[in-house]
Amino acid sequence: MKKIKWLVLLAFFALAGCANYSGDNGVENRWRSVDAPxxxxxxTSEQEVVDVLGPPSQLINLQDQTAYYYLREHRAGKALVLLLYNWGYQKLTYDRAVFFFDAQGTLTKYSYSPEALPYDEAD
Structure with missing residues (x-):
């Protein structure tokens, strides 16, 4: 009987698992670079922004303006998987920049999100 209990306990832990994960999606957040103009x-023109930051995540056409929307997403999480119980946690962080241009392609306003991810040149 003791052997069965130990086998059940061993099987329980053999089927268990833990995980830590992280990852990034979207464009590189070059607007956070120390070299960003x-x-x-x-x-500033549309072309100058594209030359530095690359193509935007989304291009939004407004009536007399165009908005370039840049998005960087970072996710990190942990998980515990057991036979009878599972637990998981994930945190998402978004770093955004939005640039508005008039019909002539000249910058009218821009903004960065207050939530910032560090710029990593290794990306």
Whole structure:
């Protein structure tokens, strides 16, 4: 009988697992780079932004303006998988930049999200 209890306990732990994971999606957040230029409202062009940041995650056409939306997502989580009980946790962090251009392609305003991910040149 003791052997059966130990086998059941051993099988319970053999079927259990833990996981830690993380990952990134979206464009590189070059707007957080120390080398990122200072954007000048009324002077910076669409092409200058694209040359530095690359293509946007989303291009939004407004009536007389265009918005370039850049998004970087980071996720990190932990999980515990047991025979009778599972637990998981995931945290998502979004880093965003939005640039608005007039019909001539000149920057009218821009904004970064207050939630920031560190820029990593290794990406």
């Amino acid at each position: 200072v954007w000048e409202v009324g002077k």
